[in-house]
Amino acid sequence: MSPAPQSTPLPQGLNIPVSDWQRTPTTVQGEFLSLLKRVDALEARLNRDSSNSSRPPSTDSAAKKRDRRVKPTERRNPGAKPGHPGHQQVLLEPTSTISLFPEPCGCGHSEVTTLAAYHTHQVIELPVIRPEVIHWRLHQGQCSSCGKMRKAALPTDQTTGYGPRLTAFVGEMSGIVSISRSAVQDVCASVFSIPLSKGAIQKMVNRVSEALMPHYEAIGRVARAVPVNHLDETSWFTQGVRHWLWVMTNPLVSYFQIHLTRSQAAFEQLIADWKGILVSDDYGVY
Numbered sequence: 380m381s382p383a384p385q386s387t388p389l390p391q392g393l394n395i396p397v398s399d400w401q402r403t404p405t406t407v408q409g410e411f412l413s414l415l416k417r418v419d420a421l422e423a424r425l426n427r428d429s430s431n432s433s434r435p436p437s438t439d440s441a442a443k444k445r446d447r448r449v450k451p452t453e454r455r456n457p458g459a460k461p462g463h464p465g466h467q468q469v470l471l472e473p474t475s476t477i478s479l480f481p482e483p484c485g486c487g488h489s490e491v492t493t494l495a496a497y498h499t500h501q502v503i504e505l506p507v508i509r510p511e512v513i514h515w516r517l518h519q520g521q522c523s524s525c526g527k528m529r530k531a532a533l534p535t536d537q538t539t540g541y542g543p544r545l546t547a548f549v550g551e552m553s554g555i556v557s558i559s560r561s562a563v564q565d566v567c568a569s570v571f572s573i574p575l576s577k578g579a580i581q582k583m584v585n586r587v588s589e590a591l592m593p594h595y596e597a598i599g600r601v602a603r604a605v606p607v608n609h610l611d612e613t614s615w616f617t618q619g620v621r622h623w624l625w626v627m628t629n630p631l632v633s634y635f636q637i638h639l640t641r642s643q644a645a646f647e648q649l650i651a652d653w654k655g656i657l658v659s660d661d662y663g664v665y
Contacts, residue, residue: 387405387408387409387412390412390415468501470499470501471501471503473501478496480494508570508571508572509572510545510571510572510573511542515533515537517530517531517532517533518530518531519531539582539583539586540579541579541583545571545573545583546583546586546587547587549563549567549575549580549583549584549587550583550584550586550587550588551587552566553580553584554584554587554588560577560580560581561577563575563580564576564577564580598632598633598634599634599651601631601632601634602627602628602629602631602632602633602634602653603627603634603650603651603652603653605629605631605632605655606655606656607629607655607656607658608627608628608629608650608653608655608656608657608658609626609627609628609629609658609659610625610626610627610628610646610649610650610657610658610659610665611625611626611659611660612624612625612626612641612645612662615637617637622637622638622639623637623638623639623640623641623645624636624637625637625638625645625646625649627649627650627653634649636648636649641664642664643664645664646664646665
Protein backbone atom coordinates (compact mmCIF):
# COMPACT_ATOMS: atom_id res chain seq x y z
CA MET A 380 0.00 0.00 0.00
CA SER A 381 1.45 3.41 -1.04
CA PRO A 382 1.54 6.12 1.64
CA ALA A 383 -1.16 8.80 1.56
CA PRO A 384 0.06 12.00 -0.08
CA GLN A 385 1.11 14.70 2.37
CA SER A 386 -1.13 17.77 2.63
CA THR A 387 0.47 21.06 1.47
CA PRO A 388 0.79 23.63 4.29
CA LEU A 389 -1.97 26.21 4.28
CA PRO A 390 -0.65 29.46 2.71
CA GLN A 391 -0.69 32.47 4.96
CA GLY A 392 -3.32 35.16 4.52
CA LEU A 393 -6.16 32.83 3.49
CA ASN A 394 -9.37 32.88 5.54
CA ILE A 395 -9.67 29.06 5.51
CA PRO A 396 -9.70 26.89 8.67
CA VAL A 397 -6.69 24.53 8.85
CA SER A 398 -8.98 21.57 9.42
CA ASP A 399 -10.89 22.32 6.18
CA TRP A 400 -7.62 22.68 4.26
CA GLN A 401 -6.31 19.36 5.55
CA ARG A 402 -9.50 17.58 4.46
CA THR A 403 -9.13 19.02 0.93
CA PRO A 404 -7.68 16.49 -1.57
CA THR A 405 -4.06 17.22 -2.43
CA THR A 406 -4.87 17.46 -6.14
CA VAL A 407 -7.40 20.19 -5.40
CA GLN A 408 -4.87 21.93 -3.12
CA GLY A 409 -2.29 21.93 -5.91
CA GLU A 410 -4.72 23.33 -8.48
CA PHE A 411 -5.85 25.99 -5.99
CA LEU A 412 -2.26 27.09 -5.29
CA SER A 413 -1.53 27.20 -9.02
CA LEU A 414 -4.52 29.47 -9.63
CA LEU A 415 -3.53 31.62 -6.65
CA LYS A 416 -0.07 32.19 -8.15
CA ARG A 417 -1.65 33.09 -11.47
CA VAL A 418 -3.91 35.68 -9.81
CA ASP A 419 -0.90 37.21 -8.02
CA ALA A 420 0.99 37.44 -11.31
CA LEU A 421 -1.96 39.07 -13.11
CA GLU A 422 -2.44 41.61 -10.31
CA ALA A 423 1.24 42.49 -10.39
CA ARG A 424 1.04 42.89 -14.15
CA LEU A 425 -2.05 45.10 -13.83
CA ASN A 426 -0.33 47.38 -11.33
CA ARG A 427 2.76 47.92 -13.45
CA ASP A 428 3.45 51.43 -14.68
CA SER A 429 6.40 53.56 -15.72
CA SER A 430 7.58 53.89 -12.11
CA ASN A 431 8.02 50.15 -11.47
CA SER A 432 8.70 48.70 -14.93
CA SER A 433 10.23 49.53 -18.31
CA ARG A 434 6.93 50.78 -19.68
CA PRO A 435 7.02 54.36 -21.06
CA PRO A 436 5.14 57.07 -19.13
CA SER A 437 2.74 57.52 -22.07
CA THR A 438 1.20 54.10 -21.30
CA ASP A 439 0.23 55.05 -17.75
CA SER A 440 -3.43 55.53 -16.91
CA ALA A 441 -4.87 59.04 -16.66
CA ALA A 442 -5.09 58.71 -12.86
CA LYS A 443 -1.41 57.71 -12.64
CA LYS A 444 -0.39 60.68 -14.79
CA ARG A 445 -2.43 63.05 -12.65
CA ASP A 446 -0.97 61.68 -9.43
CA ARG A 447 2.52 61.96 -10.86
CA ARG A 448 2.02 65.63 -11.72
CA VAL A 449 0.76 66.51 -8.24
CA LYS A 450 3.09 66.16 -5.27
CA PRO A 451 1.71 64.06 -2.40
CA THR A 452 1.87 67.10 -0.12
CA GLU A 453 -0.24 69.09 -2.58
CA ARG A 454 -3.02 66.52 -3.02
CA ARG A 455 -6.29 67.51 -1.43
CA ASN A 456 -9.96 66.83 -1.62
CA PRO A 457 -11.97 68.37 -4.48
CA GLY A 458 -13.42 71.81 -3.93
CA ALA A 459 -12.13 75.16 -2.79
CA LYS A 460 -9.58 75.45 -0.02
CA PRO A 461 -10.77 76.71 3.38
CA GLY A 462 -10.99 80.49 3.33
CA HIS A 463 -11.20 80.70 -0.46
CA PRO A 464 -13.65 83.48 -1.43
CA GLY A 465 -16.80 82.23 -3.10
CA HIS A 466 -17.89 83.13 -6.62
CA GLN A 467 -21.34 84.67 -6.65
CA GLN A 468 -23.60 84.57 -9.68
CA VAL A 469 -23.03 87.73 -11.72
CA LEU A 470 -26.11 89.87 -12.25
CA LEU A 471 -26.49 90.23 -16.00
CA GLU A 472 -28.18 93.11 -17.78
CA PRO A 473 -31.90 92.24 -17.61
CA THR A 474 -34.04 91.95 -20.72
CA SER A 475 -37.12 92.48 -18.54
CA THR A 476 -37.85 93.24 -14.89
CA ILE A 477 -40.81 92.11 -12.81
CA SER A 478 -41.46 93.82 -9.49
CA LEU A 479 -43.04 91.93 -6.60
CA PHE A 480 -44.76 93.64 -3.66
CA PRO A 481 -45.69 92.37 -0.20
CA GLU A 482 -48.93 90.49 0.29
CA PRO A 483 -51.51 92.05 2.61
CA CYS A 484 -50.48 91.89 6.22
CA GLY A 485 -52.04 89.36 8.56
CA CYS A 486 -53.57 92.20 10.50
CA GLY A 487 -55.75 93.03 7.52
CA HIS A 488 -53.97 96.15 6.18
CA SER A 489 -52.47 96.15 2.65
CA GLU A 490 -50.69 99.51 2.61
CA VAL A 491 -46.95 99.70 3.45
CA THR A 492 -44.59 102.60 4.06
CA THR A 493 -40.88 103.08 3.15
CA LEU A 494 -41.29 100.66 0.25
CA ALA A 495 -37.89 99.66 -1.19
CA ALA A 496 -36.39 96.77 -3.15
CA TYR A 497 -34.37 94.50 -0.86
CA HIS A 498 -33.25 91.66 -3.17
CA THR A 499 -32.93 90.81 -6.86
CA HIS A 500 -33.55 87.20 -7.84
CA GLN A 501 -32.12 86.50 -11.30
CA VAL A 502 -33.49 83.82 -13.62
CA ILE A 503 -31.54 83.06 -16.81
CA GLU A 504 -33.31 81.29 -19.64
CA LEU A 505 -32.58 80.55 -23.26
CA PRO A 506 -35.00 82.08 -25.73
CA VAL A 507 -37.09 79.86 -27.94
CA ILE A 508 -34.67 79.15 -30.76
CA ARG A 509 -36.26 79.30 -34.16
CA PRO A 510 -34.00 79.28 -37.21
CA GLU A 511 -34.15 82.24 -39.55
CA VAL A 512 -35.15 80.73 -42.88
CA ILE A 513 -35.06 82.93 -45.98
CA HIS A 514 -36.50 81.70 -49.26
CA TRP A 515 -34.91 83.37 -52.26
CA ARG A 516 -37.50 83.14 -55.02
CA LEU A 517 -35.70 83.33 -58.34
CA HIS A 518 -37.77 84.57 -61.28
CA GLN A 519 -37.27 84.30 -64.98
CA GLY A 520 -38.81 85.96 -67.98
CA GLN A 521 -38.34 86.77 -71.66
CA CYS A 522 -36.76 89.96 -72.85
CA SER A 523 -39.52 92.06 -74.39
CA SER A 524 -37.16 93.12 -77.14
CA CYS A 525 -35.30 90.02 -78.32
CA GLY A 526 -37.26 87.26 -76.59
CA LYS A 527 -34.20 85.85 -74.81
CA MET A 528 -34.97 84.10 -71.52
CA ARG A 529 -33.52 85.99 -68.54
CA LYS A 530 -33.07 84.34 -65.11
CA ALA A 531 -32.36 85.91 -61.75
CA ALA A 532 -29.06 84.90 -60.08
CA LEU A 533 -28.41 84.31 -56.41
CA PRO A 534 -26.00 86.63 -54.56
CA THR A 535 -22.65 84.89 -54.35
CA ASP A 536 -22.70 84.85 -50.52
CA GLN A 537 -26.02 82.96 -50.48
CA THR A 538 -25.19 80.05 -52.77
CA THR A 539 -24.26 77.53 -50.06
CA GLY A 540 -27.71 77.41 -48.48
CA TYR A 541 -26.39 77.86 -44.92
CA GLY A 542 -25.61 81.21 -43.31
CA PRO A 543 -22.34 82.22 -41.65
CA ARG A 544 -23.56 81.87 -38.05
CA LEU A 545 -24.88 78.33 -38.56
CA THR A 546 -21.75 77.41 -40.50
CA ALA A 547 -19.50 78.77 -37.73
CA PHE A 548 -21.49 76.89 -35.08
CA VAL A 549 -21.21 73.58 -36.94
CA GLY A 550 -17.50 74.21 -37.52
CA GLU A 551 -16.90 74.89 -33.83
CA MET A 552 -18.86 71.84 -32.71
CA SER A 553 -17.00 69.60 -35.16
CA GLY A 554 -13.55 71.14 -34.79
CA ILE A 555 -13.04 72.74 -31.37
CA VAL A 556 -15.48 70.55 -29.42
CA SER A 557 -14.58 67.54 -31.62
CA ILE A 558 -17.95 65.81 -31.56
CA SER A 559 -19.00 63.42 -34.28
CA ARG A 560 -21.00 64.36 -37.34
CA SER A 561 -23.91 62.32 -35.96
CA ALA A 562 -23.80 64.29 -32.70
CA VAL A 563 -23.81 67.58 -34.65
CA GLN A 564 -26.87 66.28 -36.52
CA ASP A 565 -28.62 65.51 -33.23
CA VAL A 566 -27.81 68.91 -31.66
CA CYS A 567 -28.97 70.89 -34.69
CA ALA A 568 -32.17 68.85 -34.91
CA SER A 569 -33.06 68.93 -31.21
CA VAL A 570 -31.96 72.49 -30.33
CA PHE A 571 -32.54 74.40 -33.58
CA SER A 572 -35.04 72.13 -35.38
CA ILE A 573 -32.70 72.15 -38.38
CA PRO A 574 -32.33 68.80 -40.17
CA LEU A 575 -28.84 68.44 -41.65
CA SER A 576 -27.22 65.65 -43.62
CA LYS A 577 -23.70 64.55 -42.80
CA GLY A 578 -22.66 65.74 -46.23
CA ALA A 579 -23.97 69.24 -45.51
CA ILE A 580 -22.17 69.25 -42.17
CA GLN A 581 -18.91 68.27 -43.86
CA LYS A 582 -19.30 71.04 -46.44
CA MET A 583 -19.75 73.58 -43.65
CA VAL A 584 -16.70 72.23 -41.83
CA ASN A 585 -14.72 72.60 -45.06
CA ARG A 586 -15.92 76.21 -45.44
CA VAL A 587 -14.79 77.01 -41.88
CA SER A 588 -11.42 75.40 -42.57
CA GLU A 589 -10.97 77.50 -45.70
CA ALA A 590 -11.89 80.67 -43.79
CA LEU A 591 -9.42 79.85 -41.00
CA MET A 592 -6.55 78.83 -43.27
CA PRO A 593 -5.06 82.34 -43.73
CA HIS A 594 -5.04 82.86 -39.95
CA TYR A 595 -3.54 79.41 -39.39
CA GLU A 596 -0.76 80.12 -41.87
CA ALA A 597 -0.11 83.49 -40.20
CA ILE A 598 0.32 81.74 -36.84
CA GLY A 599 2.85 79.41 -38.47
CA ARG A 600 4.84 82.34 -39.81
CA VAL A 601 4.93 83.95 -36.35
CA ALA A 602 6.04 80.67 -34.75
CA ARG A 603 8.89 80.28 -37.23
CA ALA A 604 10.05 83.86 -36.66
CA VAL A 605 10.65 83.43 -32.91
CA PRO A 606 14.23 82.54 -31.82
CA VAL A 607 13.19 80.01 -29.11
CA ASN A 608 10.48 77.36 -29.54
CA HIS A 609 9.27 74.43 -27.45
CA LEU A 610 8.40 71.36 -29.56
CA ASP A 611 6.54 68.21 -28.66
CA GLU A 612 4.27 65.59 -30.18
CA THR A 613 1.55 63.27 -28.93
CA SER A 614 -0.82 60.70 -30.37
CA TRP A 615 -4.00 62.02 -32.00
CA PHE A 616 -6.83 59.77 -33.18
CA THR A 617 -8.82 60.70 -36.27
CA GLN A 618 -11.76 58.40 -37.04
CA GLY A 619 -10.10 55.66 -35.00
CA VAL A 620 -6.75 55.94 -36.80
CA ARG A 621 -3.77 57.13 -34.79
CA HIS A 622 -2.07 60.25 -36.09
CA TRP A 623 0.43 62.52 -34.38
CA LEU A 624 -0.26 66.03 -33.15
CA TRP A 625 2.89 68.18 -33.32
CA VAL A 626 3.16 71.52 -31.54
CA MET A 627 5.57 74.41 -31.86
CA THR A 628 4.94 76.88 -29.07
CA ASN A 629 6.40 80.06 -27.62
CA PRO A 630 5.12 83.01 -25.56
CA LEU A 631 3.46 84.52 -28.65
CA VAL A 632 1.67 81.61 -30.37
CA SER A 633 1.14 77.86 -30.39
CA TYR A 634 1.24 76.27 -33.83
CA PHE A 635 -0.14 72.75 -34.39
CA GLN A 636 0.11 70.25 -37.22
CA ILE A 637 -1.36 66.74 -37.51
CA HIS A 638 0.67 64.05 -39.29
CA LEU A 639 0.28 60.36 -39.97
CA THR A 640 3.74 59.64 -38.59
CA ARG A 641 6.08 60.56 -35.77
CA SER A 642 8.94 60.95 -38.21
CA GLN A 643 11.78 63.23 -39.24
CA ALA A 644 9.75 64.29 -42.26
CA ALA A 645 6.85 65.40 -40.03
CA PHE A 646 9.26 67.35 -37.82
CA GLU A 647 10.83 69.11 -40.79
CA GLN A 648 7.39 69.99 -42.20
CA LEU A 649 6.49 71.55 -38.84
CA ILE A 650 9.56 73.78 -38.52
CA ALA A 651 10.08 74.43 -42.28
CA ASP A 652 13.01 76.86 -42.58
CA TRP A 653 13.06 77.84 -38.90
CA LYS A 654 16.45 77.96 -37.21
CA GLY A 655 16.73 78.73 -33.52
CA ILE A 656 16.93 77.30 -30.02
CA LEU A 657 14.77 74.18 -29.72
CA VAL A 658 13.49 73.01 -26.32
CA SER A 659 12.30 69.38 -26.37
CA ASP A 660 12.16 66.08 -24.49
CA ASP A 661 15.19 64.75 -26.47
CA TYR A 662 13.10 62.60 -28.82
CA GLY A 663 15.42 61.32 -31.54
CA VAL A 664 14.12 63.39 -34.47
CA TYR A 665 14.92 66.62 -32.63
